[in-house]
Amino acid sequence: MEVMLADMVFALSDAVDLVGVDDDLHGKRVAVMAAECGRELGYDDDRCARLLHAGMLHDCGVSSTRVHQHLVGEFDWVGSQAHCVLGARLLADVPALARLAPVVRWHHTHWSAMPAELDPELAHDANLIFLVDRVDALTAPFYGAPDYLMRKEEGRRTIAANAGGLFCPDLVDAFMAASRREAFWLYLERRYLWRYLHDVAKRGLATDIDLAGLRQFALMFAQIIDAKSPFTTEHSLGVARLALYLARRLGLDDATCARIEIAALLHDVGKLRVPDSVLEKPAPLEPGERAAMLRHSFETYQILHWIGGMEEIALWAASHHEKLDGSGYPFHLAAGELPLPARIIAVADVCQALVQNRPYRAPMADAAVLAELHRLIVAGLLDRAVVECVEADLAPCMAVARGEGLPA
Structure with a gap:
């Protein structure tokens, strides 16, 4: 690639x-x-x-x-x-x-x-x-x-x-x-x-970058994104680590795993447009604030899908808030339209967010995270096979999400 x-x-x-x-x-x-x-x-x-x-x-x-x-x-x-x-x-x-x-x-x-x-x-x-x-x-x-x-x-x-x-x-x-x-x-x-x-602007930039170079760019994006707020420190990095870990556990090939990691590193780039006051608000969001949050994954898509060759990665990254029943955002994609890489990133995003300190709650323990994942399965929102992969390897998955371990 x-x-x-x-x-x-x-x-x-x-x-x-x-x-x-x-x-x-x-x-x-x-x-x-x-x-x-x-x-x-x-x-x-x-x-x-x-x-x-x-x-x-x-x-x-x-x-x-x-x-x-x-x-x-x-x-x-x-x-x-x-x-x-x-x-x-x-x-x-x-x-x-x-x-x-x-x-x-x-x-x-x-x-x-x-x-x-x-x-x-x-x-x-x-x-x-x-x-x-x-x-x-x-x-x-x-x-x-x-x-x-x-x-x-x-x-x-x-x-x-x-x-x-x-x-x-x-x-x-x-x-x-x-x-x-x-x-x-x-x-x-x-x-x-x-x-x-x-x-x-393209003068001096008329060269290609390979998958390894693309990962370097994605890591740079992730550090910019994660510096947005003390409550999002290392979120993109944590989601990428866990998504890569799960992709490998689910038997996906190396090239697909590498692209999943890049998509996960980039999934929240659209959050750079969300005001700090919204991300750090300890109370429920007002309608206007909620609207600012609802657009962030579409902003991610808009930035990434114009990069030639990254159309698939753009969709995976932007779909991290899509739900299997079609109730997610920004495209309201349903189960049949959500590829496995997007489902993996969605689960990794939920897990990492739940183990991270947020302005409206403390980090959750492993058992509480698993209970929430099961609730989301029952509600028809997350992929059962991906969640079962987390459950079968719960402690290592949560360690990876917290940054206490790296994908094997």
């Missing part, structure tokens, strides 16, 4: 931008502005492509909507370095993206505080991402307004006033020159933004 590296980068960018909830284009706008400034500076295609990809993924260390609100709501924020460090670590662990890690690591560092030992090219690229990231924080509230092109001037003045302190003067000059053009700003509108990205 192979997928295009470009498709994975776009999917990762889509996932990261979900954290904006009502504004899911921040990273892409930063990417386009960085590339346009790079062209103004006369950078070659490879460097402009690196800027574009770094812009798309610069906030990969942000999972929390609270942190995101700080980053887009405040021009300079004292806690900003934490997500830079995390994002750089995540990128460094994926060989195909490792060259972006230094840019992301320093993209909230003031020019006057940039480490002297850092390669000058990387320092300039990181500072350029910082500059256009702040431009987007200043101007995003006005996108789409009738006077949008007039409102940009205040942001340009703010950037110019911070030359030499926050931003490299040469980069400020390039931004001021590029942003005089109306096209610079009109590229940022949704319909034009997508055209720009699809024309430019």
Whole structure:
């Protein structure tokens, strides 16, 4: 199994931008502005492509909507370095993206505080991402307004006033020159933004990644997802471990087991769009909050099914809240439409959630988990054969779900 590296980068960018909830284009706008400034500076295609990809993924260390609100709501924020460090670590662990890690690591560092030992090219690229990231924080509230092109001037003045302190003067000059053009700003509108990205962003990404490389990407996604809340720490990793364990116990072939693990790692990517306050609420959800939760598995599907070659994995991942009687969501698939891998992930998801601490209840003991699984079988919601596999190996399964053991 192979997928295009470009498709994975776009999917990762889509996932990261979900954290904006009502504004899911921040990273892409930063990417386009960085590339346009790079062209103004006369950078070659490879460097402009690196800027574009770094812009798309610069906030990969942000999972929390609270942190995101700080980053887009405040021009300079004292806690900003934490997500830079995390994002750089995540990128460094994926060989195909490792060259972006230094840019992301320093993209909230003031020019006057940039480490002297850092390669000058990387320092300039990181500072350029910082500059256009702040431009987007200043101007995003006005996108789409009738006077949008007039409102940009205040942001340009703010950037110019911070030359030499926050931003490299040469980069400020390039931004001021590029942003005089109306096209610079009109590229940022949704319909034009997508055209720009699809024309430019695949440069430098026209390679395939194999199943092992895909797993590296999935692990990166999972760490971003699981950092969303202290109540979801290692949830995706736990579901993936248990789903893989069960798939092997049920005798599925190695290739299918590997794809099930990847689907399980990715199953909750859509939760990045759910506000922290909803995930961490200790009381029953209001209708609007419930609606936010109901859409998360469809968001997962939308991100994953556009990756060529991952259509089946996308369905398995997005079906973790489907029920055998057709009462689940988001597609209301019934038993005959749910393949075994989707059923395995659904059971693994329930098990891991029940053994994990949640805002509305404490972790459940093994016997209580099994009783709940049997209740869901009787209600016609979960697959009996998969649950019986858990029951036949209960202690090891629960240990795997808690992260106390690994699949054999």
